[in-house]
Amino acid sequence: MKIPPVKGTRDLYPELLAPIRRIFDVWRDVSIRHGFEEYDGPTLEYLDLYREKSGEELVGQLYRLTDSGGRELALRPEMTPTLARMVAARINALPKPIKWFCIPTLFRGENVQRGRLREFFQWNVDVIGSADVVADAEVILVGVEALRELGLTSADFAVHISNRRLMAAMLNAAGIPEDRHGVAYALMDKFGKLDPVEFDRHWDTAFGSHLLSAQLRDMMSSSDLDAVESLPGGRNSKELREAAAETRRLMELLANFGITEFCRIDFRVVRGLAYYTGPVFEFYDRSEKERAICGGGRYDDLLGKMGKSREPAVGFGMGDVVLSLLLEEKGLLQTGRKQQVVFVLDAEESLRPTLLRVVAGLRRRGVPTEFAYSWQAIGKQLKLADKKGVSAVIMLGADSTNPQLVRIKRMAGGQEREVALDELLADPRRVLEQDW
RNA sequence: GUGAGUGUAGCUCAGUUGGUUAGAGCACUAGGUUGUGGUCCUAGGGGUCGCGGGUUCGAAUCCCGUCACUCACCCCA
Structure with missing residues (x-):
């Protein structure tokens, strides 16, 4: 039904x-x-509160109920x-x-x-x-x-x-x-x-x-x-x-x-x-x-x-x-996502533990952060990030010769730059908001 | 309470004088794509045609009823 x-x-x-x-x-x-x-x-008030104050017109529009103790109550129609x-x-x-x-x-x-x-x-x-x-x-x-x-x-x-x-x-x-x-x-x-x-x-x-x-x-x-x-x-x-x-x-x-x-x-x-x-x-x-x-x-x-x-x-x-x-x-109703969320992805499945550590670290430092629950190819993870509407993606293992380097990609323009993982975690807001 | 309008997929809607298994776009899922998203292409899932009754060989389509929603009136924080 x-x-x-x-x-x-x-x-x-x-x-x-x-x-x-x-x-x-x-x-x-x-x-x-x-x-x-x-x-x-309270959302619930005694019916009498409105009976005494508002006259019968408003009382007629009240959502009223009787509780298990027999009290006559109402959902508040005004504050x-x-x-x-x-x-x-x-x-x-x-x-x-x-x-x-x-x-x-x-x-x-x-x-x-x-x-x-x-x-x-x-x-x-x-x-x-x-x-x-x-x-x-x-x-x-x-x-x-x-x-x-x-x-x-x-x-x-x-x-x-x-x-x-x-x-x-x-x-x-x-x-x-x-x-x-x-x-x-x-x-x-x-x-x-x-x-x-x-x-x-x-x-x-x-x-x-x-x-x-x-x-x-x-x-x-x-x-x-x-x-x-x-x-x-x-x-x-x-x-x-x-x-x-x-x-x-x-x-x-x-x-x-x-x-x-x-x-x-x-x-x-x-x-x-x-x-x-x-x-x-x-x-x-x-x-x-x-x-x-x-x-x-x-x-x-x-x-x-x-x-x-x-x-x-x-x-x-x-x-x-x-x-x-x-x-x-007037076209002033805010409809788009305003939240600046970043998405962390890992190039290889072996980086999962690192990814979870980075995600938790970013979140603890106040950065709204998302990630894929199960490992997928970079293309798939990026697709997911795109659907989530994130503003930036942090790629772990982007440089196979230096595991300390992560790559940050801006979704809007597609620009990428590399930064040391420790530096990112030390002050993620500064790193993410910085111009480049 | 009164009047009008509308009910077909999650959304917006097609659907011929009644005729095979009810469609499209968007959205969703997957693939094309084993180190880079958006575009594009392909496939898939998803419907008791609001509900009930009637007419008919046959109803999304016609008739009756009913319910829901929307808008307006009445009323009013």
Whole structure:
């Protein structure tokens, strides 16, 4: 019986895993360079952790199971609840701000389609314990730097920035009651998909104010902070002016960090889940054909709901699936072998013991080394070396008059040179990297 | 959940109005090549034609059902 991989999962063969590993390396490297520490948590959590935090929508997508002790568990669909628990447990002991990152495997029982799987990797970067908008800016900086490191430029992607506080203030100023804000957000989230007439009609039906609808549309397409304050009631709203000021400051900080070219205000960014309280952002490819590469924002109230003390926090998640699609489109997905492997061969079978000694010696000195398990003619061994994609071959017994001489052959150009075996083993990296 | 499309070798795909033993390219294995890889040539392995039923002397091909996958919609980190 043939059992296929589970829907929405991937069999990551070496050539498929290689480019993903490359992405992980960049994520990790950039995180550490920006002062973040890596953490991880369990893949399995109590179902209640998500029930309490995420509401029924996400719980409906959970992979749940009952263990042999009758505990109701779930495969983690996101990292934030775990992070919140871990931080809450040590909140008094950890120096603030806490800057942590993580590259977890996540599971969601969603419909599978382009850019969306049921098991995927997601880079999480969070700052906890600072209410300063500079933390928001730094988190965005980390995300931008990682994409730059992967070869993307401002011609390829942009960070679309909005602010939940600003939107709330705006709606308040327009006289829309708090309990209707959810309806408004849902509509604003659809702004990009609806044409103006439809948008007006939906807005009118919900709020009965066609005028506001038109102004909202202007504002959402203008990306202009000043336009916000010209909304009905805007000039008199302290809340709104403050939120606008916060957003302006964020843009200034991003300019100070030197990434203005990547960042733009975009009030179409609302973001699905309800726990965001301040600036929110999404990274999109410039064509906006793909789903968001990355999304995040400030969630000052979430940790308070998880633990005892309220802690301001900001962070984002960046999945590997959409990012890989984009990198592939741009021809930036690393597919070839990058590893520099050498292959040791012996001209005669009697040299096998020497070969094994040389192989072990090279490996001990940090040189990735391969060899043929059974002796074959030089031509066959070279063929094998070629298939393995090695960068160089070290030939033992190449000179029958002097057993101390080995010949090093570069596979790319085919050049060969001879070197003493002792010299090679003394400092193989130097010998192998040296020009000749 | 809704709609559309696609299922033939590991991959990409041919396969005539239904007709002998289902093919090609790539990939894989081996040989040509007993002191030098890539190119080239030759050979080989690999298929329950997604699955089940029906029509027929005969089904990869026609019909019905079913399953899987892909894309889109809905929804949404």
